[in-house]
Amino acid sequence: MSTILAHLSDPHVLDLRGVPLHRLLLNKRLTGWINLRLKRGHKHRPAIVEAMMADLRALAPDHVAVTGDLTNLALEPEFEAARAMIERLGMHPSQVSVIPGNHDLYTEGARRSGRFGTFFEKYITSDLDLAVDLPGGRFPFVRLRGDLALIGLSSAVPRLPLVSSGHLGEAQRRALREALAHPEVAARVAVVLSHHPVVDPRGGLRPYLRGLEDIDDFRAALDHGRDVLALHGHWHVSGHEKIRASSGATIHRLGATSASLVHDGPGKMASYNVYEIDRASGLVRAHSRVWSAARERFEDAALPDGAGQTG
Numbered sequence: 160m161s162t163i164l165a166h167l168s169d170p171h172v173l174d175l176r177g178v179p180l181h182r183l184l185l186n187k188r189l190t191g192w193i194n195l196r197l198k199r200g201h202k203h204r205p206a207i208v209e210a211m212m213a214d215l216r217a218l219a220p221d222h223v224a225v226t227g228d229l230t231n232l233a234l235e236p237e238f239e240a241a242r243a244m245i246e247r248l249g250m251h252p253s254q255v256s257v258i259p260g261n262h263d264l265y266t267e268g269a270r271r272s273g274r275f276g277t278f279f280e281k282y283i284t285s286d287l288d289l290a291v292d293l294p295g296g297r298f299p300f301v302r303l304r305g306d307l308a309l310i311g312l313s314s315a316v317p318r319l320p321l322v323s324s325g326h327l328g329e330a331q332r333r334a335l336r337e338a339l340a341h342p343e344v345a346a347r348v349a350v351v352l353s354h355h356p357v358v359d360p361r362g363g364l365r366p367y368l369r370g371l372e373d374i375d376d377f378r379a380a381l382d383h384g385r386d387v388l389a390l391h392g393h394w395h396v397s398g399h400e401k402i403r404a405s406s407g408a409t410i411h412r413l414g415a416t417s418a419s420l421v422h423d424g425p426g427k428m429a430s431y432n433v434y435e436i437d438r439a440s441g442l443v444r445a446h447s448r449v450w451s452a453a454r455e456r457f458e459d460a461a462l463p464d465g466a467g468q469t470g
C-alpha cells in the first residue's frame with residue numbers, strides 16, 4: 160500500500176474586509192497590494208481555490224501539504240480565510256501540514272505577532288521534539304504519517320518591498336540534519352517542505368532578491384545519503400527536477416504553482432500535485448491536476464520536467 164500526498168501552494172488569499180486603511184497605506188503592504196493588482200495582468204481567483212478544495216475532497220489523499228504564501232499581506236482576515244479554506248478540505252488536522260511563505264510574514268508586525276503559528280497551530284504540530292523557535296512558530300516539525308516523514312521548515316522572514324528572499328538559519332538547518340538522521344525518519348520516505356526551493360532562480364540579481372540566502376547549506380543538509388522529496392512553492396511554477404546528490408542519492412525538487420493564479424504560461428496555471436509514495440520504492444509516481452479555464456474543472460496532466468527552470 161502506497162501513500163498519496165497532495166501538494167498545493169501559494170493560494171495568496173486576499174481579504175481586506177475590516178482592515179483600516181492606515182494599515183495598508185503606512186507600510187510595505189501598499190507596494191504589495193499595487194504589485195499584486197498590476198503585476199503583468201495576472202489574476203489570483205478565489206473561486207479556483209474553492210474548486211481545488213472540492214477536487215481534493217473527491218481525490219481523498221492520505222495527506223495534504225501546503226508550502227506557504229497562504230496569505231498576501233499577512234493580515235488577520237486573510238489568515239482567517241486561509242484557515243477556513245483548509246478546513247473545507249474536511250480532513251483531520253493531523254492529515255494537513257502547512258508551512259509559511261514570505262507573504263505570511265510580510266511585515267515586522269506580522270513577525271512580532273506570531274500570527275502564522277497562532278492561526279495554523281493544528282497544522283504544524285510535531286511528533287519529534289527537534290524544533291527551534293522562529294518567527295511564525297516552531298520549526299522544523301516532523302510528522303510521521305504511514306510511509307512518510309514530513310519535515311516542515313520556515314524560510315520566511317520580513318524583507319524590504321520587492322525583496323522576497325528567504326533564510327533558514329543555522330539552528331534550523333542543524334535540526335533538519337538531526338531529523339533526517341532520526342531512526343523514525345530513516346525508516347520512512349523523507350518529505351521536506353520549504354517555501355523557497357533548493358535551486359536558485361536563474362539570472363542577474365534574482366537569487367539575491369528571491370532565493371534562499373543559505374541555499375548551499377540547505378542542499379548540503381538534504382544530501383544525507385538517501386533519496387528525499389523537497390517540496391516548495393514561491394516560484395508559482397510546477398515541475399519535477401531530479402538532482403543528483405554527492406552521495407549518489409536523488410533530491411526530488413517538486414514545485415507547485417500558485418493555487419489561485421490564472422496564467423497560460425507553461426507550468427503556471429493553477430494546479431496541485433499528487434505524489435504516490437512507497438516506503439520501499441520512494442516516489443513511485445507524480446502528476447498534477449491542472450485547472451482548465453475552458454471546462455472550469457481540474458484535469459490530470461503530466462508534471463513538467465523542472466530541469467532548467469528559471470524560477
Ligand SMILES: [Fe+2]
Pocket residue numbers: 169171228260262392393394395417
Ligand atoms: Fe507566492
Ligand SMILES: [Fe+2]
Pocket residue numbers: 228260261262323354392393394
Ligand atoms: Fe513566496
